[in-house]
Amino acid sequence: MIRISKLASSVQPSATLAAAGRARQLKAQGVHVFDFSLGEPDFLTPAHIREAAVAAMNKGQTHYTPTNGTPEVRAAIARFYQKSHGITYSPEQILVSNGAKHSIHNALASTVGPGDEVIIPAPYWVSYSDLVTMTGASYVLIPTRLEDGFKMKPADLRAAITPRSRMLMLNSPSNPTGAVYTRAELEAIADVVLETGLAVLSDEIYEQLIYGDAKGTCFATLRPGLADRTLTISGVSKTYAMTGWRIGWAAGPLPVIKAMGNVQSQETSCPCSVSQAAAIAALDGDQSCVEEMRVEFQARRDLVCGLLAKLPGVKSFVPDGAFYAFFDVSSHFGRMLGGKEITDSASFCLAALDSAQVNVVPGAAFGAEGYVRLSYATSREQIRGGLDRLERFLR
Ligand code: PMP
Ligand code: GLU
Numbered sequence: 001m002i003r004i005s006k007l008a009s010s011v012q013p014s015a016t017l018a019a020a021g022r023a024r025q026l027k028a029q030g031v032h033v034f035d036f037s038l039g040e041p042d043f044l045t046p047a048h049i050r051e052a053a054v055a056a057m058n059k060g061q062t063h064y065t066p067t068n069g070t071p072e073v074r075a076a077i078a079r080f081y082q083k084s085h086g087i088t089y090s091p092e093q094i095l096v097s098n099g100a101k102h103s104i105h106n107a108l109a110s111t112v113g114p115g116d117e118v119i120i121p122a123p124y125w126v127s128y129s130d131l132v133t134m135t136g137a138s139y140v141l142i143p144t145r146l147e148d149g150f151k152m153k154p155a156d157l158r159a160a161i162t163p164r165s166r167m168l169m170l171n172s173p174s175n176p177t178g179a180v181y182t183r184a185e186l187e188a189i190a191d192v193v194l195e196t197g198l199a200v201l202s203d204e205i206y207e208q209l210i211y212g213d214a215k216g217t218c219f220a221t222l223r224p225g226l227a228d229r230t231l232t233i234s235g236v237s238k239t240y241a242m243t244g245w246r247i248g249w250a251a252g253p254l255p256v257i258k259a260m261g262n263v264q265s266q267e268t269s270c271p272c273s274v275s276q277a278a279a280i281a282a283l284d285g286d287q288s289c290v291e292e293m294r295v296e297f298q299a300r301r302d303l304v305c306g307l308l309a310k311l312p313g314v315k316s317f318v319p320d321g322a323f324y325a326f327f328d329v330s331s332h333f334g335r336m337l338g339g340k341e342i343t344d345s346a347s348f349c350l351a352a353l354d355s356a357q358v359n360v361v362p363g364a365a366f367g368a369e370g371y372v373r374l375s376y377a378t379s380r381e382q383i384r385g386g387l388d389r390l391e392r393f394l395r
Contacts, residue, residue, distance in 0.1 A: 015365030034386030036374040041241035046289040056277030067265040069096025076283040085218035100235035100248030106260040112137040116166040121152040122367035150177040173206035176373040178319020180214040206322040214320035240282040245275040307387040330370035356393035
């Protein structure tokens, strides 16, 4: 018998990917599922990006590349930060990985370990906690409230810091809440960071998916000296509808990026050559595709918020970014729905899937029992149909 390691035993399957898998199974059985589980744009990757990948393949770019990514893709990422945020990262300060999830793994594996604490404001993206656990470090959650727009206050951060605290993980716009911190709110957090000497992993993957007056902010730029203690994480998955291409990156202080590159060289050699060529086309090409998708997401957000307001016993919040709605369903706990007793967010989601064929993800997976997450990266028709079903189910 082969024994399962302590590391693997400590890791749960990703709840978002598991929820998507359940819907896939039902769909294979011919059931129509209103699937709001997975956070991935439903649009086709724009044509000029796909064409760049085909051209790269035909030119023979089908081999290993430098471990940290080609000089060309790292230069394109550096140009993006210079142009969008006025921050200078040299290409050597950028590591391209197989998706931003991989970038986060590389970052945590290279900076924290047993005995260290990583601070995570909750609700948080499902993978953060397990990625921390895999390093042997522990995580400390700072709960936030819907009434505060799911934002952490500087005083809450200060109170969570112990002599073992090493890193703070930030995610604005947030998965799962869609909350976007203002520049002033992030500056106040930056001041605590600078005072206390924490490092920051700032996951800015949704920075271009923002609505209304909200703005994406690059945390590393907020105060002098902050870039020396910040790892900026992002990628092309969400902005350019490129989830399957697996390209993400980290930008930060040279010694940390070098250490992360060593880890990556032993684990995966390099990111996919063809996808790197596609990412260059995405970053350097016409950006009107990004605006078109953003406008559609904003219209879907408005549609979802209007429909959620009509659901009985549901408390919701208007998200300023990303493509998720995160709402409180705890008033339904203790009820019988679809022949089953609803006791928590997991039983709520199972009953909604079984009885209404609506697939949403339990808040418990994001560190917020009582809530569920709905991804509106799906068509308006699905949104209308699914929320109508959910309304009838709850009534
Ligand atoms: N960070 C957040 C907050 C996310 O929601 C995702 C979505 N998968 C990622 C990182 C990772 O994205 P990817 O690995 O596809 O680049
Ligand atoms: N980040 C997306 C989500 O939260 C994709 C799935 C995943 O990688 O967890 O649904």
